[in-house]
Amino acid sequence: MAMRIMGLLLLLLLLSTDAWAEPADLIVKNAQVYTVDGSRRWAHAFAVGNGRFLKVGTDEQVMPLAGPDTEVLDLAGKMVLPGFQDSHVHPVAGGVETLQCDLNSAESPQQGAALIRKYGEDHPDKTWIVGGGWALPNYPEGQPNKAMLDDIIADRPVFLTSADAHTAWVNSKALELAQIDATTADPFGGQIVRSADGQPTGLLREEAIKLVAKLLPTTTDEEYDQGLAACQKLARQLGITSVFEANATESILAAYRRAEDSGTLTLRVTASQTVDPELGPEQVAKLEQLRDTYHGRLLRADSAKIFTDGVIEGHTAALLEPYLDKPGDRGLTMMEYPAMESLAVALDRAKFQLHFHAIGDRGIRQSLDSIEQAQKLNGQRDARHHIAHLQLVDEADIPRFRRLGVIANIQPLWAYRDIYIEKLTEPVLGPDRSRRLYPFRDFLESGTILAAGSDWTVSSMNPMEAIEVGLTRKSYEKPGEAWLPEQRLDLPSLLAAYTINGAYLTHREGETGSIEEGKFADFIVLDQNLFEIPSSEISNTHVLATYLEGTLVFSKGQKL
Numbered sequence: 244m245a246m247r248i249m250g251l252l253l254l255l256l257l258l259s260t261d262a263w264a265e266p267a268d269l270i271v272k273n274a275q276v277y278t279v280d281g282s283r284r285w286a287h288a289f290a291v292g293n294g295r296f297l298k299v300g301t302d303e304q305v306m307p308l309a310g311p312d313t314e315v316l317d318l319a320g321k322m323v324l325p326g327f328q329d330s331h332v333h334p335v336a337g338g339v340e341t342l343q344c345d346l347n348s349a350e351s352p353q354q355g356a357a358l359i360r361k362y363g364e365d366h367p368d369k370t371w372i373v374g375g376g377w378a379l380p381n382y383p384e385g386q387p388n389k390a391m392l393d394d395i396i397a398d399r400p401v402f403l404t405s406a407d408a409h410t411a412w413v414n415s416k417a418l419e420l421a422q423i424d425a426t427t428a429d430p431f432g433g434q435i436v437r438s439a440d441g442q443p444t445g446l447l448r449e450e451a452i453k454l455v456a457k458l459l460p461t462t463t464d465e466e467y468d469q470g471l472a473a474c475q476k477l478a479r480q481l482g483i484t485s486v487f488e489a490n491a492t493e494s495i496l497a498a499y500r501r502a503e504d505s506g507t508l509t510l511r512v513t514a515s516q517t518v519d520p521e522l523g524p525e526q527v528a529k530l531e532q533l534r535d536t537y538h539g540r541l542l543r544a545d546s547a548k549i550f551t552d553g554v555i556e557g558h559t560a561a562l563l564e565p566y567l568d569k570p571g572d573r574g575l576t577m578m579e580y581p582a583m584e585s586l587a588v589a590l591d592r593a594k595f596q597l598h599f600h601a602i603g604d605r606g607i608r609q610s611l612d613s614i615e616q617a618q619k620l621n622g623q624r625d626a627r628h629h630i631a632h633l634q635l636v637d638e639a640d641i642p643r644f645r646r647l648g649v650i651a652n653i654q655p656l657w658a659y660r661d662i663y664i665e666k667l668t669e670p671v672l673g674p675d676r677s678r679r680l681y682p683f684r685d686f687l688e689s690g691t692i693l694a695a696g697s698d699w700t701v702s703s704m705n706p707m708e709a710i711e712v713g714l715t716r717k718s719y720e721k722p723g724e725a726w727l728p729e730q731r732l733d734l735p736s737l738l739a740a741y742t743i744n745g746a747y748l749t750h751r752e753g754e755t756g757s758i759e760e761g762k763f764a765d766f767i768v769l770d771q772n773l774f775e776i777p778s779s780e781i782s783n784t785h786v787l788a789t790y791l792e793g794t795l796v797f798s799k800g801q802k803l
């Protein structure tokens with residue numbers, strides 16, 4: 244009997260573990276913590292130990308976990324959020340682009356020309372001038388041409404991708420080296436833009452980009468590493484602790500691996516592997532092998548990327564009805580539908596998460612069709628397939644997302660009437676279809692899970708700017724009318740899309756995405772409470788500190 248009582252006492256002692264547990268490494272107190280847990284509870288404090296949240300609650304509940312070596316951070320009422328999760332971004336390729344001839348800052352053809360000229364002068368040893376980030380609406384009808392480049396650089400080939408990466412602008416030298424002339428046929432899923440006499444103008448769309456891209460000097464490992472480092476620096480400043488890498492070749496996976504091995508990776512990375520539209524299901528074995536090879540603690544590569552179509556502004560998005568300015572033209576798909584379906588089915592069977600790029604209503608429908616077919620043939624599983632971009636969505640397809648368990652991977656920053664919409668989208672779709680653009684609220688009300696991403700370097704990586712636009716459907720920079728205001732989202736939904744739903748998308752909601760006991764302590768401190776300021780102020784909010792697994796990886800330099 245005595246033994247049993249002793250045993251019981253011991254058990255009771257063990258159950259009140261707070262007194263017995265290791266003291267916390269870090270305690271954050273006197274904060275406004277939006278936990279993004281299941282009930283969207285607020286807390287005031289939390290304790291971190293071994294990289295995880297040990298306790299979340301009030302100051303009184305958490306302070307007993309302090310020991311002599313515990314760092315205690317009094318935040319004086321500042322807001323804390325889980326680290327942001329960017330669900331569609333190109334960290335390595337984007338980072339490499341920022342180190343090349345970067346045209347993202349140009350707002351006119353003249354500014355673009357000056358940047359190209361300067362880059363050429365600064366890099367006399369480069370055999371190719373490679374870069375990107377030019378904006379289609381800066382040029383008449385979105386169409387710069389080879390002569391404009393020949394005027395700047397004629398003796399070396401020039402290759403510049405548009406900001407949306409769906410068009411390449413090249414000079415005559417590059418066309419000559421690629422042997423592209425009036426007699427060259429368009430590849431499937433691509434277009435060589437031509438003038439009335441059949442001559443290439445210097446613009447290559449979608450699959451035609453590869454005709455020149457294959458000639459470019461290969462990117463070195465060092466350049467990939469520098470690109471990733473540049474991106475990570477920016478991500479830490481913006482409070483991003485997890486990313487969904489939207490298109491990873493083996494070279495890109497290897498760059499993440501090197502960063503993880505050297506301890507410089509400050510992001511959880513879930514990578515979507517590049518799928519070759521010219522190859523069928525025979526490529527799946529290779530992708531499975533890469534998935535096994537590149538499985539680390541922070542890095543995983545268990546998703547596969549399928550480009551269904553292109554972009555509306557390049558007339559390459561696949562539409563159900565024709566573009567108004569091109570009778571009979573319904574845009575492009577990157578693969579014939581039966582081939583895309585069999586590839587999707589094979590990838591799903593190999594337990595890859597499917598990640599589609601789909602912009603036009605026909606592209607989105609085909610993506611859903613292929614997922615539906617995969618479920619029919621392989622059975623339903625917890626796959627969490629997702630479709631990114633979702634620009635023009637047919638009403639009939641909205642309920643299919645929830646029914647098929649497909650996540651809507653949205654880029655909230657794109658949902659206002661910018662020059663792409665005004666000059667290159669509304670005129671080619673007409674008023675009726677233009678009301679169906681970025682229907683975020685319809686998705687939310689249909690019960691679809693929304694995850695949010697930046698698509699950087701296509702657009703800004705800053706989640707604050709995206710959240711503001713998702714809330715207001717207005718530019719975060721210029722005053723203006725709300726565009727399709729009925730599709731506005733609310734703040735809790737947008738914050739969930741940038742945190743817990745991103746974690747769900749990457750199957751990591753058990754360990755990240757919210758501030759809850761047992762999860763990794765990935766969190767950020769903001770300079771203002773997003774719930775207490777006008778929505779137009781959100782884009783001016785700054786991240787003061789970013790923590791990954793309880794370790795400070797970014798601090799804005801001022802005392803917290």
Ligand SMILES: [Zn+2]
Pocket residue numbers: 331332333489698701
């Ligand atoms: Zn992308």
